[in-house]
Amino acid sequence: MSNRPDSPIPGALTPGIPSTSISPAGxxxxxxxxxxxxxxxxxxxxxxxxxxxxxxxxxxxxxxxxxxxxxxxxxxxxxxxxxxxxxxxxxxxxxxxxxxxxxxxxxxxxxxxxxxxxxxxxxxxxxxxxxxxxxxxxxxxxxxxxxxxxxxxxxxxxxxxGKHLDVKLGPDNGTYGVGQPLTAELSRRVKNPKQREIIERALRVKSRPHVEGSWHWVDSKELHFRPRSYWPAHASITLTSALKGLKVRKGLYGGSAAPVRMKTGDRIEAIADASSLVMNVKKNGRTVHSMPITTGKAGYETRNGIKVILAKESFVRMTSASIGASDFYDLPVYWATRLTNSGEYVHGAPWSVGSQGVSNTSHGCTGMSSGNARWFFDNVRQGDIVQHVNTAGESMAPFGNGFGDWNMGWKQWRKGSTVDPGKHEGSGPADAARLRPQV
Structure with a gap:
C-alpha cells in the first residue's frame, strides 16, 4: 500500500480494470x-x-x-x-x-x-x-x-x-470534526453487486495524511465512507466522482457530481458517563473540561455508544409530544447540540442543576448547566465525537438515526463494500493499460 500523503484510499480508487501483459513477439x-x-x-x-x-x-x-x-x-x-x-x-x-x-x-x-x-x-x-x-x-x-x-x-x-444516475456527495465543503463520514446519495436504487462495484470504484477519496478507509453500502441508494479509525486532526480530504458517462447497466449511465473538499479540526471527543454522571471533553487526547451531567431516566434511557454531532442550535423548543413522552413538558432550550435524528441533544438544563452529577432525570438528552452548555456549544463543531458509556439504554444504531457509523467494527464495515481491498495494490492507470493476448 502506498504511503504517499495524497495517494487514493483503498476502496475509492480509479475504476478497476484487470492488469494485462503484452503479447510475445520475439x-x-x-x-x-x-x-x-x-x-x-x-x-x-x-x-x-x-x-x-x-x-x-x-x-x-x-x-x-x-x-x-x-x-x-x-x-x-x-x-x-x-x-x-x-x-x-x-x-x-x-x-x-x-x-x-x-x-x-x-x-x-x-x-x-x-x-x-x-x-x-x-x-x-x-x-x-x-x-x-x-x-x-x-x-x-x-x-x-x-x-x-x-x-x-x-x-x-x-x-x-440513456438515463442518468446522479450522485450527491457530502458533506458540504468546510471544516468538520474527526468523526464526520463522507456520503454518497444515488438518484436511483442499485442492487446488483457488479453495478455497485462500478459505482464504488468511481468514487475517489484522497486524504492528506493518507489513511486506510472504505465505503459501506448503507442501502441501495446510500454509501458512507470512513477511515478505519477517526480521521487525523487537521487533515485535508477530497471526494470526487468519476462516474460521469460511465455505463452502470444497459440504458443507465453515470451523471456528474460536485466534489467535496473537507478539512478536519482538532480531535474533540466528549465522553459522557451515565454512571458517574460526568462528561469529560478531550482535545487532541488531553482532557480540557469536565462537567456534571444528567442523562435519560428509566423509560427514557440515553442510547449507549458513539455519536457524531449533527448540528448546533442556539435555541430549540422541546415538547413531550416530539418524543411521545407520557409526562407533559414544553420547554425553551438554549445551547443545544444535536446528536441524533430522533432528538438526543447535549443542552442547557437549568431546571435540573440539582440532579446533575447526582441522578439521571432527563428524557434521553444530556443536560448540564447553562454555562457548561454554552462552553460545549462554543467549543465543538459538526463531526465531533460524543460517546455515551454505562447507560441502560439500547445501543446507538450504525445507520438511520444520524451518524452511528463508528459503532460498527472495521471487519464488519469492510463487508459492506463491494471492492476487495487486495485488488487495489498497483491498480493505477499504467497497470490498467497493459494489453493481454487473446487465447
Whole structure:
C-alpha cells in the first residue's frame, strides 16, 4: 500500500480494470519494450522516451516514431463526435508488415479503456464499455518489419446515452470534526453487486495524511465512507466522482457530481458517563473540561455508544409530544447540540442543576448547566465525537438515526463494500493499460 500523503484510499480508487501483459513477439523485442516500459508508463510514452530524434544509431528504438496513420485503422473516426458507446473500439494493423505494440485510450476523467490484443498483434478490441458523452484520447503504437516504432494519435467523442444516475456527495465543503463520514446519495436504487462495484470504484477519496478507509453500502441508494479509525486532526480530504458517462447497466449511465473538499479540526471527543454522571471533553487526547451531567431516566434511557454531532442550535423548543413522552413538558432550550435524528441533544438544563452529577432525570438528552452548555456549544463543531458509556439504554444504531457509523467494527464495515481491498495494490492507470493476448 502506498504511503504517499495524497495517494487514493483503498476502496475509492480509479475504476478497476484487470492488469494485462503484452503479447510475445520475439525475445529481443520483448526485452527492448520491457526496458522502455520500466522508465515511463504507459508503454507508448516509454517508447518515445527511449528514442532520440535524429539519431544515427542502428538500434531501431533509437529513431523517432514514424507516422502510423496509414498503417492503422480505428473504428472511431478521428475527431468524430457521435461514436456509439455501446459498440467496442477496434484498432487494426492495415499493413501486412506492421504490428500493434500498445493501445492507450483514456477519457477526460482519466479512466483507462481496457482491451485485448490478438495473438498475431494485428488487432486490438476494447473489453470494457466506453463512457457515454465524453472525449477520448487514443494513442496506438506499432512496429514495422524492421523493428522501427510508429505511432498514431487521434481523438473522438462518444454520444450521450440513456438515463442518468446522479450522485450527491457530502458533506458540504468546510471544516468538520474527526468523526464526520463522507456520503454518497444515488438518484436511483442499485442492487446488483457488479453495478455497485462500478459505482464504488468511481468514487475517489484522497486524504492528506493518507489513511486506510472504505465505503459501506448503507442501502441501495446510500454509501458512507470512513477511515478505519477517526480521521487525523487537521487533515485535508477530497471526494470526487468519476462516474460521469460511465455505463452502470444497459440504458443507465453515470451523471456528474460536485466534489467535496473537507478539512478536519482538532480531535474533540466528549465522553459522557451515565454512571458517574460526568462528561469529560478531550482535545487532541488531553482532557480540557469536565462537567456534571444528567442523562435519560428509566423509560427514557440515553442510547449507549458513539455519536457524531449533527448540528448546533442556539435555541430549540422541546415538547413531550416530539418524543411521545407520557409526562407533559414544553420547554425553551438554549445551547443545544444535536446528536441524533430522533432528538438526543447535549443542552442547557437549568431546571435540573440539582440532579446533575447526582441522578439521571432527563428524557434521553444530556443536560448540564447553562454555562457548561454554552462552553460545549462554543467549543465543538459538526463531526465531533460524543460517546455515551454505562447507560441502560439500547445501543446507538450504525445507520438511520444520524451518524452511528463508528459503532460498527472495521471487519464488519469492510463487508459492506463491494471492492476487495487486495485488488487495489498497483491498480493505477499504467497497470490498467497493459494489453493481454487473446487465447
Amino acid at each position: 525475445r529481443n523485442r520483448r526485452r527492448l519494450v520491457k526496458s522502455c516500459a520500466m522508465l515511463l508508463a504507459p508503454l507508448t510514452v516509454g517508447l518515445a522516451a527511449c528514442g532520440t530524434s535524429g539519431s544515427t544509431s542502428s538500434d531501431p528504438l533509437a529513431s523517432s516514431p514514424y507516422d502510423a496513420t496509414d498503417a492503422v485503422a480505428v473504428s472511431a473516426g478521428a475527431d468524430s463526435r457521435d461514436v456509439d458507446p455501446e459498440k467496442p473500439l477496434d484498432v487494426t494493423a492495415e499493413s501486412g508488415a506492421d504490428k500493434i505494440t500498445d493501445v492507450f485510450a483514456t477519457d477526460a476523467a482519466g479512466r483507462v479503456l481496457p482491451g485485448d490484443l490478438s495473438a498475431d498483434s494485428k488487432h486490438w478490441r476494447s473489453t470494457g464499455p466506453l463512457a457515454a458523452g465524453v472525449r477520448y484520447d487514443l494513442q496506438v503504437s506499432t512496429e514495422n518489419d524492421e523493428g522501427a516504432p510508429g505511432r498514431r494519435t487521434l481523438h473522438f467523442e462518444t454520444k450521450p446515452q
